[in-house]
Amino acid sequence: MRPTRVRSWIAERVPVSLRSLEQPLREELPVHLRVWMGWLGGTPLLLFVLQVLTGILLTFYYRPEVTHAYGSIRHITYDVRFGWLVRGIHRLGAQLMVITVLLHIIRVFVTRAYRRPRELTWIFGAVMFTLTLGFCFTGYSLVYDSLSYWATTVGTNLLASIPVIGPSLLWIVRAGPDVNPDTLGRFYNVHVGVIPTVFTIVLALHIWMVRLHGVARLESDPRRETYFFFPEHVLRETAMALLIVLGLVLWSMVHPPGLGAPADPAVTPSHIRPEWYFYPSYRWLKMVPMQAGIWTTVAFIVGMVFWPWIDAAIEKRAPGRRIGLWLGATAFLFTLYLLISEAVS
Amino acid sequence: MSLNGLKIMVALLSLALVGALIAAAAVDAKRQKEAEARANVALEAAINPQIARGRAVFEKYGCNSCHGRDGSGGILNINAESGGRVNDLTHVFETYSQQEITDRIRNGVPEVGKSDPTGPDPPLRMPPYRDLIGGQELKDLIAFVMHLRPAPGSKPDTTGW
Numbered sequence: 001m002r003p004t005r006v007r008s009w010i011a012e013r014v015p016v017s018l019r020s021l022e023q024p025l026r027e028e029l030p031v032h033l034r035v036w037m038g039w040l041g042g043t044p045l046l047l048f049v050l051q052v053l054t055g056i057l058l059t060f061y062y063r064p065e066v067t068h069a070y071g072s073i074r075h076i077t078y079d080v081r082f083g084w085l086v087r088g089i090h091r092l093g094a095q096l097m098v099i100t101v102l103l104h105i106i107r108v109f110v111t112r113a114y115r116r117p118r119e120l121t122w123i124f125g126a127v128m129f130t131l132t133l134g135f136c137f138t139g140y141s142l143v144y145d146s147l148s149y150w151a152t153t154v155g156t157n158l159l160a161s162i163p164v165i166g167p168s169l170l171w172i173v174r175a176g177p178d179v180n181p182d183t184l185g186r187f188y189n190v191h192v193g194v195i196p197t198v199f200t201i202v203l204a205l206h207i208w209m210v211r212l213h214g215v216a217r218l219e220s221d222p223r224r225e226t227y228f229f230f231p232e233h234v235l236r237e238t239a240m241a242l243l244i245v246l247g248l249v250l251w252s253m254v255h256p257p258g259l260g261a262p263a264d265p266a267v268t269p270s271h272i273r274p275e276w277y278f279y280p281s282y283r284w285l286k287m288v289p290m291q292a293g294i295w296t297t298v299a300f301i302v303g304m305v306f307w308p309w310i311d312a313a314i315e316k317r318a319p320g321r322r323i324g325l326w327l328g329a330t331a332f333l334f335t336l337y338l339l340i341s342e343a344v345s
Numbered sequence: 346m347s348l349n350g351l352k353i354m355v356a357l358l359s360l361a362l363v364g365a366l367i368a369a370a371a372v373d374a375k376r377q378k379e380a381e382a383r384a385n386v387a388l389e390a391a392i393n394p395q396i397a398r399g400r401a402v403f404e405k406y407g408c409n410s411c412h413g414r415d416g417s418g419g420i421l422n423i424n425a426e427s428g429g430r431v432n433d434l435t436h437v438f439e440t441y442s443q444q445e446i447t448d449r450i451r452n453g454v455p456e457v458g459k460s461d462p463t464g465p466d467p468p469l470r471m472p473p474y475r476d477l478i479g480g481q482e483l484k485d486l487i488a489f490v491m492h493l494r495p496a497p498g499s500k501p502d503t504t505g506w
Contacts, residue, residue, distance in 0.1 A: 078379075078383070079380045081373060084373070085372075085373065232348060235348070235351040235354075235355055236351060238355050239351060239355050242355065242359060242361075242362055243358055245362060246361055246362045246365055249365045252369075253365070
C-alpha cells in the first residue's frame, strides 16, 4: 500500500486533522518557566509513568501472600535478572516522586498560581500529593520485612484514634482488628489497582485544567514574552527526565536495594519508624497529645486542599501584606524542622 | 540556554544514560554469578550436608581469605612458586590423599617454595590448625576440600598447594 493510500485509509477511520493535534504543541508558555523549578511540572508525571512500568515488572514476580511476599521480594532483589535495578528504581522513584510533587507544590504556592480561576488545578494537585503518600505507605508495607510490617502496624494504629469512625476505619483498612494475612492482599490491591486508577483520573483532570487555563503568569514578572511548548519546553522536560532516570540508575547501582529480616509479628524491632516522608507527622504526633496531633494533621491537609480560598480571604482582609506567603513559609519551615528532628533522633 | 544548547544537553544525557545502563548490565552479570553461587551452595547443602558444613568451617576459620572463595584462587603471595599467589584448592582431589590433606591442615605449611630462588621469601605461610580444627569439623573440612573442582576451561594446577 502506498503512503498516500495509508494516510487516506487512516484519515477515513480517524477523522482528526493533524493541525488540531499540532495546536497544543504550539502553546505559548511564560518565560519564567525557563527556570529549572518550572521544569518540574512534568517530572511527577514522568515518575508516575516510571513507577507504573517498574511496578508492572515487579508484579511479574511479587506474590502478595504472607507466606511468599518476603521470599518473592528477596527473589526479585537477588536472583531475577535486573530485579535489583527495577526494584531500586521503583523504591527510589517513589521517594523522588514525593520530593518533586512537593517542589512543584512549593513553586505553585510561592508564585500563587493557585488563585482564581485555577483553584481546581490546585485541589487536584493536593489530592495527587495525598495519593502519592498513599502509594508510598501501601508500597512499603508490601516488602513484608520486619520494619515494613511494624511500620504498617503503627501507621494503621493511628486510624483507631480518630473519634467515632476510627475503629471501623481501622477494621476496613486491615481487614480485621490486627494486621493479618488479608491486610497484605488488601494493601496490594489498593497499591496496584485503586490508587493508580484514582491517580490517573485526577492527573488527567489536573492536566486538563492546566490546558484549559494555561500556565499562570508571575505577578512579579512584568515580562510578556513567551516561548513555545514544542520544541523548547519539551526539550527542557526531556533533559530533566533523562537526568532523573540517569540518577535513579546510578543510585541503584551504588546503593542497590536490600532487605531486612522477615516480618515476625511476635518480635518488635527496637526502633520502629516510618519512611522519611512521614517523619514530620510522626514527630508531631509524638510531641502533642494524640487527639490534638490527629486533628491538627487533618486540619493541615484540609487547609492545604482549600488554600486558594483561605488565601483569597486573607488577601481580602489584609491586601498586599502577603500574609499567606508568610504562613506558608512558616508551615514549611516547621515541617522541615519536624523532619530533621525526627531524622537525627 | 539556547535551543541548540538544550539539544546538546539532551544528547549528552542520553549518551550518559546508555553508558549507565551498560554499566548496570555489568553489575547485573556479577550479581547473577553470585546468585548462581548461592543457588549452588543451597543445592549442595540439600544434596550433601557434610560438604555444606565443610564450607561453613572453611569460612569460619578464614581459609577463604587466602585460598579464595570456593578455594578457587588465592591472594597475592609474592615469589611463591605457585605463580606468586596462595594456591587454589581445586586440584587437591587429584593430587593428595585424605591423610596428606589432614597433615597439611594440622601442621600448616611453614615454608613456601620460591618461584625465583634468589628472590625474597614469600610473605604468607599457612599456619598450623592443629589446636583449632579437629573432630567432626576437620572431617567436614576435608570433605569440602576434596569435593572442590576446577571451573570448566581452567588450566590444571601443577604446582601443588
